[in-house]
Amino acid sequence: MNSKQLDDGGSLASGSGARALAVTLADVKRAAETIAGAVVDTDCGRSRTLSEMFGADIWLKFENLQFTGAFKERGALNRLMALSAEERRKGVIAMSAGNHAQGVAYHANRLGVPTVIVMPEATPTVKVENTRGHGAQVILKGPTLEEASAFAHDYGHEHGLTFVHPYDDPLVIAGQGTIALEMLRDVPDLDVLVVPIGGGGLISGIAAAAKALKPEICVVGVQAKLYPSMYNATRGMSLPMRGDTLAEGIAVKAPGKLTSPMVKELVDDIVLVSEPELERAVSLLLAIEKTVVEGAGAAGLAALIAEPGRFAGQKVGLVLCGGNIDTRLLASVLTRELAREGRLSQLTIDIPDRPGQLAAVSAIIAEADANVVEVYHQRVFTDLPAKGTELHIVIETRDRDHLGRVLRQLEEAGFAVEVKGAR
Numbered sequence: 001m002n003s004k005q006l007d008d009g010g011s012l013a014s015g016s017g018a019r020a021l022a023v024t025l026a027d028v029k030r031a032a033e034t035i036a037g038a039v040v041d042t043d044c045g046r047s048r049t050l051s052e053m054f055g056a057d058i059w060l061k062f063e064n065l066q067f068t069g070a071f072k073e074r075g076a077l078n079r080l081m082a083l084s085a086e087e088r089r090k091g092v093i094a095m096s097a098g099n100h101a102q103g104v105a106y107h108a109n110r111l112g113v114p115t116v117i118v119m120p121e122a123t124p125t126v127k128v129e130n131t132r133g134h135g136a137q138v139i140l141k142g143p144t145l146e147e148a149s150a151f152a153h154d155y156g157h158e159h160g161l162t163f164v165h166p167y168d169d170p171l172v173i174a175g176q177g178t179i180a181l182e183m184l185r186d187v188p189d190l191d192v193l194v195v196p197i198g199g200g201g202l203i204s205g206i207a208a209a210a211k212a213l214k215p216e217i218c219v220v221g222v223q224a225k226l227y228p229s230m231y232n233a234t235r236g237m238s239l240p241m242r243g244d245t246l247a248e249g250i251a252v253k254a255p256g257k258l259t260s261p262m263v264k265e266l267v268d269d270i271v272l273v274s275e276p277e278l279e280r281a282v283s284l285l286l287a288i289e290k291t292v293v294e295g296a297g298a299a300g301l302a303a304l305i306a307e308p309g310r311f312a313g314q315k316v317g318l319v320l321c322g323g324n325i326d327t328r329l330l331a332s333v334l335t336r337e338l339a340r341e342g343r344l345s346q347l348t349i350d351i352p353d354r355p356g357q358l359a360a361v362s363a364i365i366a367e368a369d370a371n372v373v374e375v376y377h378q379r380v381f382t383d384l385p386a387k388g389t390e391l392h393i394v395i396e397t398r399d400r401d402h403l404g405r406v407l408r409q410l411e412e413a414g415f416a417v418e419v420k421g422a423r
Contacts (some may be wrong), residue, residue, distance in 0.1 A: 021208065021261060021262050021265060021266075022170045022173060022204070022258040022259075022261075022262060023170050023173045023174050023177065023204065023205060023208045023262065024208060024212070025208060025209050025212035025213065027170065027173075027174040027177075027208075028174045028177035028178060028180070028181060028205060028208060028209040029181070030174070031074070031078040031171070031174040031175045031177065031178050032178045032181055034077070034078050034081050034175075035074055035077045035078055035081070035175060035178065038077055038107070038110075039066060039067075039073050039074055039077060040065060040066050040067065041182055042061060042062045042063055042065050042066065042182070043061075043062050043065070044059055044060065044061045044062075044182065044183050044186040044187055044317070045059065045060055045062070046058065046059050046060075047059070047060055047288065047289060049288045050284070050288060050289075050301070050304075054304050054308050054311065054312070055308070055312045055313065056304070056308075056311045056312055056313060056314050056315070056316050057314070057315040057316065058304070058316050058318065059183075059187050059190065059315070059316065059317045059318070060289065060291075060317075060318050060320055061179060061182070061183055061317060061318065061319045061320060062291065062320055063179065063297070063319060063320055063321050063322065064291060064292065064293050064294075064297050064320045064321070064322055064323030065291075065323070067106065068099065068102040068103050068106050068134075068324075069099070069102070069322060069323045069324040070098075070099035070102070070103065070249075070297075070321060070322035070323070070324060071099075071176060071179060071202060071319070071321045071322065072099040072100045072102070072103035072104075072166070072322075073103040073106065073107060074103075074175040074176050074178055074179070075103075075167075075169075075171070075172035075173065075174070075175035075176045075201060075205070076094075076100065076103040076104045076107055076108075076164060076172065076175070077103070077107045077175060078171045078172065078174055078175030079164050079169060079171040079172050079175065080092065080104070080107055080108055080111055080113060080164070081111075082171050083113065083162060087162045088111070088112070088113050090114070090159075090160045090161060090162070091108075091113060091114030091115060091116065091159075091161050091162070092104065092108055092113055092114070092115055092116070092161055092162045092163070092164050093115070093116040093117070093118065093152055093155060093156040093159075093161040093162070093163055093164070094115070094116075094117055094118070094152070094163070094164040094165075094166070095117075095118045095119075095145070095148050095149045095151075095152035095166070096117065096119065096166055097119050097120055097123045097127065097145060097148075097248075098123075098127055098248070098249055098324060099249060099322050099324060100164075100166040101117045101119060101127070101131045101136070102127075102130055102131055102134060102324075104117065104136075104164050105117055105131050105134035105135060105136035106134040108134075108135075108136070109134050109135035109136070114137075115135065115136040115137065116136065116137045116138075116139060116152075116155070116156070116159075116161060117131050117136045117137070117138050117139070118138075118139045118140075118141055118148050118149075118151055118152035118155065119131070119138060119139070119140055119141075119148060120140070120141070120142055120143060120144060120145055120147070120148045121140045121141065121142060121143055122143065123140065124326060126326065127324075128140070139151075139155070145253075146253070146254075165256075166199060166201065167198065167199030167200055167201030167202075167204075167252075167256050167259055168199060168200075168201070168256030168257055168258050168259060169201075169258070170258065172201055173201050173204045173205040173208070173258065173259065173262075174205055174208075175205065176201050176202045176204075176205035176206065177204075177205025177206055177208050177209040178205070178209075179202075179205070179206055179319060180193070180205070180206040180207075180208075180209035180210040180213070181209055181213075183210075183317050183319075184209075184210060184213055184214060184217075187315070187317060188214075189315055190214075190217060190315050190316070190317045191217065191218060191314040191315045191316065192217070192218045192219075192220060192311060192314050192315070192316045192317065193206060193207075193210055193217060193218070193219050193220070193316075193317045193319070194220045194221075194222060194271075194300040194303050194304070194311075194316060194317065194318050194319070195207075195219065195220070195221055195222065195300065195319050195321075196221070196222050196223075196247070196249075196250050196296050196297070196299035196300060196319065196321050197221040197222060197223050197230045197250060197255075197263070197270065198223075198249060198250035198251070198252040198255075198296065199252045199254075199255055199256045199259060200230055200255045200256050200259025200260060200262070200263050201256065201259055202319070202321060203219065203221050203259075203263060203267060204256075204258070204259040204262035204263060204266070206219065206319070207219045207262065207263070207266035207267055208262065208266060211266050218268045218269075219266060219267050219268055220267070220268060220269050220270070220271060220303065220310075221263065221267050221269070221270040221271070222270070222271050222272075222273060222299040222300055222302065222303045223250060223270060223271075223272055223273070223299075224245040224246075224247045224250060224251060224272070224273060224275070224278065224295075224299070225272045225273060225274050225275075226241065226242065226243045226244075226245040226251070226275070227241045227245060227247075227250065227251040227252065227253065228241065228270075228272055229241060229252055229253055229254060229255050230252075230255045230259075230260065230263055230270060231270045231272060233255050233260045233263075233264075234260065234263055234264045234267075234270070241253050245275060245278070245295065246275055246278045246279060246282070246294075246295030246329075246333065247278055247294075247295035247296040247298075247299055248295065248296070249294055249295065249296030249297070249321075249322055249324075250296040250299060271303040271306060271307055271310075272306075273299060273302040273303055273305075273306050274302075274306070276340070277302040277305045277306050278295045278298055278299065278302045279295075279333045279336060279337060280302070280305055280337060280340070281293075281298035281299070281300075281301035281302040281305060282294075282295060282298045282325070282330070282333050282334075283333060283334055283337035284301060285298055285301060285320070286330075286334070291320065291323070292323045292325065292330065293320050293322065293323050293325070294322045294323055294324050294325040295325070296321060296322055297320045297321045297322040297323055298320070299321075300318035300319055300320070301318055304316070304318075338396075341399065341400070342397060342399050342400030342401075342402070342403045343396060343397055343398065343399060343403075344373070344394065344395075344396055344397075345394070345395055345397065345403055345419055345420070346392065346393070346394050346419070346420040347391075347392070347393050347394075347395060347407075347410075347417050347418070347419055347420075348390055348391070348392055348417070348418040348419075348420065349361060349390070349391040349393065349410070349415050349416065349417050349418075350384060350388060350389075350390060350391075350415075350416050351388070351389060351390075351391050351415070352387060352388060352389075353377075353379065353387055353388055353389040354387075357391070358375070358377075358391065360413070361391060361393065361410070361415065364406075364409050364410055364413055364415075365393075365395055365406060365410075367409070368402075368405055368406040368409050369402075370395045370396065370397045370402065370403075370406045371395060371396040371397075372393060372394070372395055372396075373394040373395060373396050374393070374394040375391070375392070375393045375394070376392050377389045377390070377391060377392070378390040378391075378392055403419075407419065
């Protein structure tokens with residue numbers, strides 16, 4: 001935290017009649033003192049372009065710029081600093097396939113605490129090696145997070161290691177809540193905080209601090225539609241949870257026992273976002289803010305894309321909670337967004353299989369100021385007569401209007417064109 005100070009505050013339940021929750025503002029303030037100087041007090045800046053796009057005053061908290069690329073460092077360090085001398089000597093264990101693993105490993109190594117990290121067997125090699133690079137012993141166990149977690153608890157008990165939970169621990173929750181202290185210090189007149197939800201540690205800590213400092217502030221959570229676990233838990237619903245989401249960092253099937261009551265008590269609403277909305281949010285943040293975020297880190301902006309009217313005219317704070325995305329996946333997301341914008345399209349054109357046809361199509365595309373990116377003929381796997389062929393051609397255009405002009409010119413020349421693009 002910097003020299004700007006926040007008013008003192010205590011329990012959320014004080015004088016409100018609310019039941020006692022796992023974490024209070026006082027806990028978050030103690031966490032801020034504990035981790036000060038060891039984690040980055042990240043910028044919280046206004047996005048002029050996004051504000052204009054969505055008709056709201058949008059402020060971004062760049063937690064993707066922490067040393068390990070995610071907010072998880074805050075809670076991990078706060079928990080590690082509470083270890084006794086004997087616990088430090090024996091070491092800690094954590095289960096994670098990503099950001100929590102790196103946060104625990106980095107700060108434990110910095111503090112001289114032996115660390116074991118259990119990861120599912122399918123964890124990407126880059127995440128495994130990054131965690132090992134911070135000095136942790138990595139054990140790959142089980143096909144799922146649930147099995148890896150069960151093994152980590154058993155292994156830790158057997159070897160006398162302290163388990164550092166990724167979200168369901170009061171000290172971890174309090175550490176994550178320090179983000180709210182910084183945001184309201186920098187932008188005290190925020191109307192809404194939009195926060196991704198996985199297990200619930202981040203939003204629980206943020207809501208505990210924000211609601212105590214500014215009771216009228218609205219806290220909105222965001223989950224991927226494919227994994228609405230906290231949405232289900234707080235509403236008594238049973239929406240299905242399945243599939244591969246871009247926001248794997250918040251793809252949690254079972255929210256925390258400590259965090260669920262906090263979310264139910266303090267969070268005003270939860271927005272579910274689709275995969276195209278998450279992809280567009282990642283692309284916008286890179287294109288406009290020149291910042292790389294992972295799917296979970298872009299969930300807040302995805303909520304604005306999904307429900308722009310909800311936030312119109314308000315001062316909105318978005319937490320960009322992480323930036324650890326595989327470069328190949330990022331390239332795919334950006335390319336798919338080009339297709340959605342009509343800037344990259346695959347055309348299928350039925351043509352006679354004789355010389356000059358490709359040249360004729362290419363000439364029309366060139367005359368329309370479009371660019372050919374990829375081209376090939378399909379002569380075998382097609383229902384066309386033997387003397388015909390399918391021409392598959394990928395073209396680059398400025399936008400959908402430009403694409404429309406290219407298609408009209410091809411059709412006016414007598415070519416039947418089918419367009420395939422991302423949805």
